[in-house]
Amino acid sequence: MKPSSKPPVHAAMLCFLVAGTFSNAAFAQQKSLKEQIVGTWTYVSVDNIRPDGSRVPLFGPAPQGRVMFDRNGNYVLMTSRSGQPKFASGNRNQGTNDEYKAVAQGSIAHFGRYEVNEADKTLTFHIEASTFPNWNGIEQKRPFSINRDELKWVTPAASSGGSAEVVLKRTH
Numbered sequence: 551m552k553p554s555s556k557p558p559v560h561a562a563m564l565c566f567l568v569a570g571t572f573s574n575a576a577f578a579q580q581k582s583l584k585e586q587i588v589g590t591w592t593y594v595s596v597d598n599i600r601p602d603g604s605r606v607p608l609f610g611p612a613p614q615g616r617v618m619f620d621r622n623g624n625y626v627l628m629t630s631r632s633g634q635p636k637f638a639s640g641n642r643n644q645g646t647n648d649e650y651k652a653v654a655q656g657s658i659a660h661f662g663r664y665e666v667n668e669a670d671k672t673l674t675f676h677i678e679a680s681t682f683p684n685w686n687g688i689e690q691k692r693p694f695s696i697n698r699d700e701l702k703w704v705t706p707a708a709s710s711g712g713s714a715e716v717v718l719k720r721t722h
Contacts, residue, residue, distance in 0.1 A: 584666040586696045587673070591617045591718035594700075596629060599713050608714060609656065617701075617718060625664045625675065631656035658682055671695065673703055 593613040597605040607613070615629040634656050637645045645653070660680035666673055673694045677685045694703035699720040706713050 582666075583668050583671065583696065587619050587666060587694075587701065588621050589619065590721045591619075591701055592721055593617075593629060594717040594719050595715070596717075597715050599715055601712070605715075616721075619664060623663050623665065624661075626659075626661040627675075628659040629657060654681075660685060 593609070593615050596608045596613050598608050599605055609615075609629055609631040610633070612632045613629055614632045615627070617625065617627045619625045634652060635649070637649050639645065658681055660675070660677045660682070662678035663676040664673060665676070671693060672691050674689055674691045676689050677687065679686050690705065692703040692705055694701065696702075699722075701718040701720070703716050704713055705716065
């Protein structure tokens, strides 16, 4: 009988199991919250939360916009009510008072730098400039959570008063 050049099945199975254990252990290591937040997100909802707990969608039932976080701590955020009417003049510098009011109440944008505090699970926006000028140059700390491809935060002092809950979905 000629000796086999193939390793015994149990040795091959042991190698497979050991390799699988190491790759599973590496996979199980969770990314930091800052690593998880990096990317582009789209809006699911933006609700104003009233003192009685009731909710009002600030930008309608289907808000539009993006939030982008880069690895270097920069962000850009733009939120808009869907279906806003166009300016009758076709010129943004020649809108009517009602058209300007609709834009101001139906959108918000800001950009700057951000920080993630892993311990208390907060996101701090260092707002450089905003379409709501009262936020220019300020910091806002917001509790947040990430669950797979959903990012949620609370804005304690929303630009419309009260607090707001923002829910976003990661784009792919």
